Amino acid sequence: KRKYFMAHRIGVIQRSKIRELFERASKMENVISLGIGEPDFDTPNNIKEAAKRALDEGWTHYTPNAGIPELREAIAEYYKKFYGIDVEVDNVLVTAGAYEATYLAFETMLEQGDEVIIPDPAFVCYVEDAKLAEAKPIRLPLREENDFKPDIDELLERITKRTRMIVINYPNNPTGAVLDKETAKAIADVAEDYNIYILSDEPYEHFLYDDAKHYPMIKFAPDNTILANSFSKTFAMTGWRLGFVIAPTQIIREMIKLHAYIIGNVASFVQVAGIEALRSKESWKAVEEMRKEYNERRKLVLQRLRKMPYIKVREPKGAFYVFPNISETEMSSEEFSEWLLEKAKVVVIPGTAFGENGEGYVRISYATSREKLIEAMDRIEKALEEI
Ligand code: PLP
Incomplete structure (x- = not known):
């Protein structure tokens, strides 16, 4: 406190x-x-209708802290369907947007004085999250010549005994860059070799152009990745405050403790609408x-x-x-x-x-x-x- x-x-x-x-x-x-x-x-109409229906059906009460089981299942299902990745329901925590997801990652993973590698430039919340966790941000330059992707040698140079986590965010805010498979794999290998966690913030995963592809970090380093994601951008739902984390079970358990006292649970009818968002063709x-x-x-x-x-x-x-x-x-x-x-x-x-x-x-x-x-x-x- x-x-x-x-x-x-x-x-x-x-x-x-x-x-x-x-x-x-x-x-x-x-x-x-x-x-x-x-x-x-x-927000697409079918999602709004689902929220209205949910209110009429009595979704006006607390839900389990980690989220409605059916929504957690729908999230796991989604990773299987889109990327062929197996995600267990126990590894999913429903959050108030990606903001809460990243905040929980910093607070649960970092002790005072731990180092966290944050790209530069990067979305604004990570450095502030590091300050709240009393962790030390170590900036990793992203250069235009390298299409705003991390240089693996420069990443290695920044790793010390106190490095606990590295933040990755592709498709990227603010540069619009995407990450190729090789670089994603190389980052995953570094994380595994040095026992570092990757916080991969992926809310723009569906906004890809030309031949660009997205590779969720959990594909390459499932035991070392904390994936933050959100309905905000994908379904134009910024005001609904719906997102999630996927992480190893022990980390999710720790996160739930914090989430339980600051959020309790994401609004019940919003979660129900999230199921519709993920499962409906519309x-x-x-x-x-x-x-x-x-x-x-x-x-x-x-x-x-x-x-x-x-x-x-x-x-x-x-x-x-x-x-x-x-x-x-x-x-x-x-x-x-x-x-x-x-x-x-x-x-x-x-x-x-x-x-x-x-x-x-x-x-x-x-x-x-x-x-x-x-x-x-x-x-x-x-x-x-x-x-
Ligand atoms: N992460 C990135 C990279 C963002 O650009 C944003 C919002 O702009 C967020 C997280 C926060 O999104 P949410 O609305 O899901 O909390």
């Missing part, structure tokens, strides 16, 4: 820069936000439609950015982000974001919000309608031409 109090009192937890920019922009008029990483689609059809639309937007944004002065961009193959290099503007990432908000009224996130190595980049989210994206691209182009 004391450590949480301390953490807040001395202000070690940083407010997300993404939310900060977003809030500032919301006070301005006529702003287009390419800032927030959240699907702009509505929801998967909706996922594929969203994926296709994201792909069109991705192509649109790439095509436009490539024609703009000062901007260099690699083709991302996953998630719904583009991470262009803006260093030729001679502005820092933060200066560029501020300048673009003032000059073009477009919100993009400075790469440095995700770590020092994000300097020289900005994150553009294309989870926004094509009309808005076109208007935003027109504005960015005009602003850049006037430099």
